[in-house]
Amino acid sequence: MTDDPPLVLDIDGTLTRPDTWGIDPRVFDPLHEWNGPVVLATGKAFPYPVALCHFAGIPERVVAENGGVVYTGDEVFYTADREAAQAVVEEYRAAGHSLGWGEADTVNRWRETEIAINLEQPIDPLCEIAAAYGLEVIDTGYAYHVKDPAQNKGDGVERIADHVGFDPADAVAVGDSINDVSTFDVVGRSFAVANADDAARAAADEVLEAVHADGTLSVLERIRSS
Ligand SMILES: O=C(O)COP(=O)(O)O
Numbered sequence: 001m002t003d004d005p006p007l008v009l010d011i012d013g014t015l016t017r018p019d020t021w022g023i024d025p026r027v028f029d030p031l032h033e034w035n036g037p038v039v040l041a042t043g044k045a046f047p048y049p050v051a052l053c054h055f056a057g058i059p060e061r062v063v064a065e066n067g068g069v070v071y072t073g074d075e076v077f078y079t080a081d082r083e084a085a086q087a088v089v090e091e092y093r094a095a096g097h098s099l100g101w102g103e104a105d106t107v108n109r110w111r112e113t114e115i116a117i118n119l120e121q122p123i124d125p126l127c128e129i130a131a132a133y134g135l136e137v138i139d140t141g142y143a144y145h146v147k148d149p150a151q152n153k154g155d156g157v158e159r160i161a162d163h164v165g166f167d168p169a170d171a172v173a174v175g176d177s178i179n180d181v182s183t184f185d186v187v188g189r190s191f192a193v194a195n196a197d198d199a200a201r202a203a204a205d206e207v208l209e210a211v212h213a214d215g216t217l218s219v220l221e222r223i224r225s226s
C-alpha cells in the first residue's frame with residue numbers, strides 16, 4: 001500500500017458540522033484509515049485533541065492552544081505559560097467582564113499557556129489590556145484567545161514533523177481561520193474550507209467550495225493514494 005501524505009488538520013470549522021457544535025462523524029473512518037502521519041493542530045486546550053485522537057484510534061500527535069502545547073507522541077513541549085494571559089483576564093474581570101463560560105469553565109480549566117474568552121464578551125477592553133501585557137487577542141470564529149504572539153501552530157507542526165521524521169513540505173493542511181495561517185506557511189499544500197475567514201483564505205493555496213467537514217473530506221478524497 002502506498003503511503004498517504006502527512007496531514008495537518010484544524011478542528012473547529014474544519015472537522016465540524018456547519019451551524020451546530022460537534023465533529024462530523026464522517027471524518028472518523030478516513031482519519032483512522034489514513035496511511036500516513038496525522039497531526040491535529042488546534043486552539044483548543046490539550047485534552048480535547050488528545051481525546052479526539054484517542055477516540056479516532058490514531059497516534060496522539062497534537063498541537064494545542066494555538067501552539068502553546070505540542071505533543072509529539074513521546075514528549076510534551078510548552079512554548080508559553082499562562083501567567084501573563086491570566087493577569088490579563090484578572091484585569092478584564094476586575095473591569096466587570098466575565099470569560100463567558102460559566103463557573104466550571106471547561107474551556108480554560110486545563111489550559112496551560114493561553115486563555116479563551118466567549119465571543120459574546122466585549123473584545124475592545126480585552127485587546128487593550130492584552131496589549132499592555134505584550135499579548136495579542138485572536139478571533140478564531142469560535143473564541144477570542146489571549147496569547148503570546150510568538151506561539152503559533154506552525155512551529156508546533158514543524159516540531160512534530162521533525163520528531164516523526166517527515167518533511168513539512170510533503171504535508172497537506174486544512175483549516176478555517178487566522179490561527180491556521182502559520183500552519184499553511186509551513187506545509188507544502190494548504191486548503192481553506194469555504195467557511196474560512198479572510199486571513200485563512202488569503203494564506204491558503206486553495207479555497208474549497210465546500211464548508212467544514214465536507215470541504216476537508218473532499219481534500220482527503222483527492223490526495224489519498226488509493
Ligand atoms: O479553539 C478555537 O477557538 C478554535 O479551535 P480550532 O483551532 O480547532 O479551530
Ligand SMILES: [Mg+2]
Binds near residue numbers: 011014140175176177
Ligand atoms: Mg478552526
